[in-house]
Amino acid sequence: MPELPEVQTVVTQLQKKIVDLEIQRLWTQWPKSVRPTPAEFEKRVKHAMIIGMRRFGKHIVIDLNNQQSILIHLKMTGHLLVKNPTNRLSQAFKDPYNQFIHHILHLSNDTALEFSDMRKFGWMEVVRTQDVETFSSIASLGVDAASDAFTSDVFRAILKQYSSQHIGALLLRQESIAGIGNIYRSEALHRACIRPLRRARSLTKRDVEKLAQSIRDVLREAIQKRGMSDGDFRDTDGREGEFQKELGVYGRSGKPCPICNTSIQRIKIAQRSAFFCPKCQK
């Protein structure tokens, strides 16, 4: 489930691989994920050149030289692959998730940008570049968790505004803090030794600083490892990320905490599984 580190991994790789290439045509086998419609999408991107790549929370933005931009959200199981004559037959692209490629943008240089998405929750949409930042799900994003703007002062203000919320729920609120999903909320809280069911108002100034630092650290480390793959996530080379080896609590219910060996518990917060160590986290 791509979160900020996985999306950043994709954006960084796309920046190196497809900028300056021209979009030639669109192929899709799942039209409802291509907006406004596949025909309109193709009409507005065809023959345009890719000039840059941006990330807003978990959204990917591909800017074109004709005042249009492609917005992509990978949601649960989406990932993007860049294939060219050199790498097309590489071992990574024999990955089983390749069978779920639902959309392909054919580019110049015999290159293709392929959108694989087993559960079909992901989408892509073409909008005018000038409308990107007012696109509703981008406009509503809070401070980006990996940006310099995410300071402990800003974080403390958010906790004050939503003081009655469980901290585990608040971390998932994209309108407050953009980029954290189910994996990294559990990991950050574990590193900060804070239980996910603590109310935001109960965190001390020291807790808030520690949690802000844990969020920054875990995201930075995950980006360095090209994200985490516990199932379908792949980078644009079709390779798995490496952060899953570093997980302390996520997806590890019943297994020992790496710090104290206590059995990790799973609970539901905000309709999602949250994992924590009942001994380390207070």
Place this chain on the structure above:
DNA sequence: CGATTCCCCTGATAGC
């Protein structure tokens, strides 16, 4: 306005 529920999908898993 905030909180909760439903929904989109389909592979994995549990239950029989």
Place this chain on the structure above:
DNA sequence: TGCTATCAGGGGAATC
């Protein structure tokens, strides 16, 4: 063994 019901999960929409 094989079939069926249930679950997971990002985030938008509908509902309470």
